[in-house]
Amino acid sequence: xxxxxxxxxxxxxxxxxxxxxxxxxxxxxxxxxxxxxxxxxxxxxxxxxxxxxxxxxxxxxxxxxxxxxxxxxxxxxxxxxxxxxxxxxxxxxxxxxxxxxxxxxxxxxxxxxxxxxxxxxxxxxxxxxxxxxxxxxxxxxxxxxxxxxxxxxxxxxxxxxxxxxxxxxxxxxxxxxxxxxxxxxxxxxxxxxxxxxxxxxxxxxxxxxxxxxxxxxxxxxxxxxxxxxxxxxxxxxxxxxxxxxxxxxxxxxxxxxxxxxxxxxxxxxxxxxxxxxxxxxxxxxxxxxxxxxxxxxxxxxxxxxxxxxxxxxxxxxxxxxxxxxxxxxxxxxx
Numbered sequence: 001x002x003x004x005x006x007x008x009x010x011x012x013x014x015x016x017x018x019x020x021x022x023x024x025x026x027x028x029x030x031x032x033x034x035x036x037x038x039x040x041x042x043x044x045x046x047x048x049x050x051x052x053x054x055x056x057x058x059x060x061x062x063x064x065x066x067x068x069x070x071x072x073x074x075x076x077x078x079x080x081x082x083x084x085x086x087x088x089x090x091x092x093x094x095x096x097x098x099x100x101x102x103x104x105x106x107x108x109x110x111x112x113x114x115x116x117x118x119x120x121x122x123x124x125x126x127x128x129x130x131x132x133x134x135x136x137x138x139x140x141x142x143x144x145x146x147x148x149x150x151x152x153x154x155x156x157x158x159x160x161x162x163x164x165x166x167x168x169x170x171x172x173x174x175x176x177x178x179x180x181x182x183x184x185x186x187x188x189x190x191x192x193x194x195x196x197x198x199x200x201x202x203x204x205x206x207x208x209x210x211x212x213x214x215x216x217x218x219x220x221x222x223x224x225x226x227x228x229x230x231x232x233x234x235x236x237x238x239x240x241x242x243x244x245x246x247x248x249x250x251x252x253x254x255x256x257x258x259x260x261x262x263x264x265x266x267x268x269x270x271x272x273x274x275x276x277x278x279x280x281x282x283x284x285x286x287x288x289x290x291x292x293x294x295x296x297x298x299x300x301x302x303x304x305x306x307x308x309x310x311x312x313x314x315x316x317x318x319x320x321x322x323x324x325x326x327x328x329x330x331x332x333x334x
Contacts, residue, residue: 021275024253025098025215027087027194029271031059031069039088040071048081048198049205050074057085065107065170065211066254067268073120073208077198084197086125087213101188101215104175108158109209110167118206119162121155121199124180126190150193153183157199172301174216188215216299223251225298228307233292235312236325239282242292244307249274254297257281258306259290266293278332289313 036056051074060072254271272279296304
């Protein structure tokens, strides 16, 4: 039996590997902290300007496409100056496999008097250590734009991907990856940054919100939106845990969570990976009654009908209850 052990170990390892899910390649959907977005960086050369918080893009809860925040681009594109803002992929431990992408996809909301010509340009970047698959790979016959350890593609103008502009609504921008030139990669997981930069020289200040920066995977756009499952809600002193059954949600993009207070008006408070099966809503208030419901979103952000509503109330916790809550959360984390 000893001679067979390595063989069975190999089969088991291959079986475990085959079951590892592929994750969406998301650069930004929400920031867990206010202030500057940690996985970003900004640069500017006067008279060009980009608002930053200690060299990071500001996070805004004023506007968002999916709750609870977005990235704020407050910039001035001026002759003789320049600015850029990079959003960096956060490499989560355990998310070893990313879905192959076919397009850069994000949402944009111009909130100032901004024309199409005054929008930024955008590029993608890979680490400088990427190697071509063959001598004919596009971009490796050309001198690439290499800066700070990354290779940056030629920029494309956002105005080419928005037919018209209204400074009070969100637009979806979808740029096929083939449209980014002077760069090469074997798999889209090698794309580590999305770079927004000065695209005009109008000299005016502009404010633009960006949300849901991601790689659109292939073969997912026709998935029908799933029905929202039933939910449970368990309240603590200042937050509520909302849970749902994950089965049947494998092709759902997000679960969207809604909360209503005493007035009964529902507001979206967040989105969650459906396979997490849990969303913690930190309300910050004790002795408050809340009603919750959820919906499912497909990869085109079409929304299902809402689940049944559940109601719960936060309450002052004893020391024993607090300790139990912390132990349960720690066990769940590990």
